[in-house]
Amino acid sequence: MERPYLKNQIKPFYLFVWILLVCLFTTSLFAQDRIKNAILQDLKNIKETQNFEKDTTYINLLNELAREYSAYNLDSLLILSNKTIDLSKDIKYRKGEAQGYLIKGGYYSDIGDQDQAIFFFIKANLAARSINDIKILLQSKSELATEYMYQEEYAKSLKEFLDGIEIAKQYKNESWLSTFYVNISVLYSMQKEYKQTILFLKKAMEINERSGDQKILAITLSNLAFTYIEIGNLESADSTINEAVKGFKELELDPWLTYTYEIKATIYLKKNDFSNALVWLKKSERLHENIDQKRYKIPLYLLLAQTYYGLENYELSENYGTNALEISKELNTLENRDEILEILYKVNKASENYNEALTYLEDLKAISDTINKNNNIKELRILKSNLEFEQEREQYILENEQKNVIQRSYIYISVLIILAFLIIIIILKKNNKTQNALNQKLIENAEALTKNEAHLREANDTKSKLFSIIAHDLKGPINSFKSLFDLFNKSELSSEDLMTFMPQISENIDSIAFTLNNLLTWGQSQMNGLSTKPNVTSMKNLVEENFRLLSKQAELKLITTVNTVDKRVITWCDVNQIDIVIRNLVSNALKFTRENGTITIGAKETPEYWEMFVKDDGVGISKDKLTSIFNADETTTSFGTRNEKGTGLGLKICKEMVQNNGGDIWVESELNQGSTFFFTVPKPEKL
CATH class of the missing domain: 3.30.565.10 (Histidine kinase-like ATPase, C-terminal domain)
Structure with missing residues (x-):
């Protein structure tokens, strides 16, 4: 399971990385047991059938069971993922294999092995592409981007998020589009670009409110509340996080409730109200007892250490700080390490344990040098600046060229329509003259009847062929142009949308021009013959x-x-x-x-x-x-x-x-x- 986690609430803080993969399936312990028992009963029933291990239903149930274990039993998660992968390979069930890779990648992510997590998420992505499973493809993209974020490979992370946004838009998957909007807001938040952060979060909220997805809406509200904390708007942060708490309680999403409780505590810490902060942190700690996720105990223990430090209970502060440091070292992660060492330094200094305080201070200096992120941040900012420049340039071109484009389009379409009508009129007049002449000759000269009938038939065939070609190859594109500009005139089509049709319009105009040239040449040869001048x-x-x-x-x-x-x-x-x-x-x-x-x-x-x-x-x-x-x-x-x-x-x-x-x-x-x-x-x- 991945979800946001806290860093330090005193300084500008925390990387709230999250993905809606396994966490969307997590529930309260009671609800989780109920779902797990139902899955286990289904597995028991299917095991009574022959060759059940070759049944895709059995493999899908194993994957569902693994998702239910994701927040509560990591060892079972690894066992189940390996089993589903092996069974899926045996029967060439690529979807089951891809789901197994996702779950296995999630396991390695939760134990802090980012390299292995990335390896299996890439395998899931490749398997999803081979069967064009868009849901798993989007899920693997989000997981992969998150792992790159853990590794501080922010440019790679941004690329995966942007790819995910394009795929979600292409397939009109609003749920995942909202997910990627929130994810990409994380990157902006890390750069302290809070205006952009709030913009993307609000875009996600618009989608969530429209689709009625209460889970993603509550998650978005949580991250929005954190952003309000960062910009010092504690009043908005408090009202927003209260809505998120209410949503997660109704949905019985305990892992997310711990996150919202920690944000509530952070608001009180910002106000130096350590007593109320402790109330919310203890609520989170009780829920954590049933959650097998060491990674997310780090920010909880850090907040408790800082709260007890504020309450001058240095013994408990040091205990929680030490626990956070041990887990951080066990998972080999530098996340929050500098804040942990800082609070341990302060506690030991306040307790007059100067030797210990000096040790922590030296470690803090070494870690601060190690976690220098300037290169990755610079790379992200360059990429972000390029994207913004392209967006601004395109907007500038659209605004300045809008009138010219519309005028040129009207001219092209008008010329085409006039040409089409002129051709029709010319052909009709020529055919009428031919028919009149033939009829007159039939009256005047009965001996030329056969020849004149054949000539008349040929002229009619020519007219029919021309009308058929005009109807099928000219009328269709011209009507399409008319419909397009009717929509534009009625403001049902924006100028940006109109611009997307211009390459196709240009291509159709070239095709029509070529067709008209052939029609005129052939029509002339059929009607009057061509004059050859070598x-x-x-x-x-x-x-x-x-x-x-x-x-x-x-x-x-x-x-x-x-x-x-x-x-x-x-x-x-x-x-x-x-x-x-x-x-x-x-x-x-x-x-x-x-x-x-x-x-x-x-x-x-x-x-x-x-x-x-x-x-x-x-x-x-x-x-x-x-x-x-x-x-x-x-x-x-x-x-x-x-x-x-x-x-x-x-x-x-x-x-x-x-x-x-x-x-x-x-x-x-x-x-x-x-x-x-x-x-x-x-x-x-x-x-």
């Missing part, structure tokens, strides 16, 4: 320009693009049409190439042509699709390796453009090995 063209420059234009898509998937086309590859072609061919083939290769893949463009010389090729090592094309991939009558939508969506028009356009320039196009592909698209372009001297 000229001398450098293929190397054309390839480099397209690689540059599509570099963003390549960078997103970490794809390497290689241009092996030589400068001497000069062709006779319509540069705009072949540019569209290369762009579509490269875009297609990017779509179907996995991350870290490679796309290569090269050229091979023949007597009359340059044979260009675009090669990728992507997913390839199945044999049944190879025969129809350039078929103008079939238009299908395929999804790339990252769900990139296309209209299926690209390769049809490529075929038309290549043929318009006197060349040919084909593909060679092997499934899961990649594809190579070839097309030929005439040489200048042959034309």
